[in-house]
Amino acid sequence: MSIFGTVTVKNGKYRPRGDFHHITPNVPIRDEDQAWRLVGVTNPRDMTYIHTYGGEAVFFENLAKGKIHGTRCDNPDCEFKGTVYLPFRIHCPDCLARNTVVDLTDVCKKTAKIHTFMVCERSGAFNTLEKPIKFINVEFEGVSTILMSYLSMGEPKIGMRVVPIFRTLDPTYTITDLSWVPEGTPAEALPKGFTFG
Numbered sequence: 001m002s003i004f005g006t007v008t009v010k011n012g013k014y015r016p017r018g019d020f021h022h023i024t025p026n027v028p029i030r031d032e033d034q035a036w037r038l039v040g041v042t043n044p045r046d047m048t049y050i051h052t053y054g055g056e057a058v059f060f061e062n063l064a065k066g067k068i069h070g071t072r073c074d075n076p077d078c079e080f081k082g083t084v085y086l087p088f089r090i091h092c093p094d095c096l097a098r099n100t101v102v103d104l105t106d107v108c109k110k111t112a113k114i115h116t117f118m119v120c121e122r123s124g125a126f127n128t129l130e131k132p133i134k135f136i137n138v139e140f141e142g143v144s145t146i147l148m149s150y151l152s153m154g155e156p157k158i159g160m161r162v163v164p165i166f167r168t169l170d171p172t173y174t175i176t177d178l179s180w181v182p183e184g185t186p187a188e189a190l191p192k193g194f195t196f197g
């Protein structure tokens with residue numbers, strides 16, 4: 001049982017359960033240079049944010065199963081019918097029709113290449129990735145967009161072939177469940193919790 005609030009959906013309605021607010025004691029703020037005179041108090045606060053994935057839920061659900069889903073515009077009236085998108089786009093940006101969900105796992109395994117990359121020695125708040133973070137933009141054959149992700153092993157190079165790995169053990173159902181390693185990396189070398197799917 002989580003100490004934080006949890007949510008399920010029943011009959012199409014959100015059902016929050018548990019504590020979404022926690023009382024945390026105040027702590028005095030004192031002035032070190034003025035005989036520890038009271039200046040104020042800190043008011044610790046935390047919050048549980050309910051983040052709905054909507055039409056993208058299928059993408060996150062399938063990452064945990066070692067599958068990468070993108071979308072394709074199949075609208076016969078669209079000038080750009082047949083365009084394939086990864087990252088997952090619910091709607092076609094050209095005709096605004098609802099896209100078809102397509103399984104791109106094989107395309108990712110066989111054709112992924114580093115388009116460009118950046119290595120970050122520092123990170124923002126709540127970062128859970130190991131530093132330095134090797135952010136990579138990944139391109140795929142037949143896909144019109146590039147995907148932002150991170151390389152878990154090796155040093156990134158432009159044009160380098162990479163293959164996807166998935167946090168299939170204790171998935172977080174967030175984008176960090178998907179990462180990449182150089183082609184030819186042996187399964188036993190993968191980071192803890194990750195598999196080839």
Ligand SMILES: [Zn+2]
Binds near residue numbers: 081093097
């Ligand atoms: Zn379209």
